[in-house]
Amino acid sequence: MTKQKKLALIIHSGTIDRLLCAFTLGSTAVAMDIETHLYFTFWGLNMLKKGAMEKAGLPATYKQYEEMLKTKLKEMNYPTPYEMLKRMKASGNVKIYACSPTMEMFGVTKETLIPEVDQIAGAAAFLDIASDADITLLV
Secondary structure, eight states: OOOOOEEEEEEOOOSHHHHHHHHHHHHHHHHTTOEEEEEEOHHHHHTTBTTSGGGOOOOGGGGGGHHHHHHHHHHTTOOOHHHHHHHHHHTTOEEEEEEHHHHHHHTOOGGGBOTTOOEEEOHHHHHHHHTTOSEEEEO
């Protein structure tokens, strides 16, 4: 019997370009039946707050392209980052973790997080999960 492959994805940014990158990789992994673990830390963690993903924009360096990007994504019927996350979660093959030290640092509480979050975990707990991952990425 073949062992299921495993992806550990660390999401540290809250910009729409990085969220779309992370969620495209995560969605593809799910479609390939790869067990997927998403760890949100630093500014990525802020995207787990209710309503935050809908406000995600481009970083200052690319801000002038933000409207064009959002218009093009809408024309393409591309799902929003939160829609992508909910679809991944619905697959049953994704676990979502919120970084506990970052929560404390930014004053984020469990009650302010989206319901898709599975676990609040520190770095050691996530590294234990990621230690046997076939693929580990930082976005």
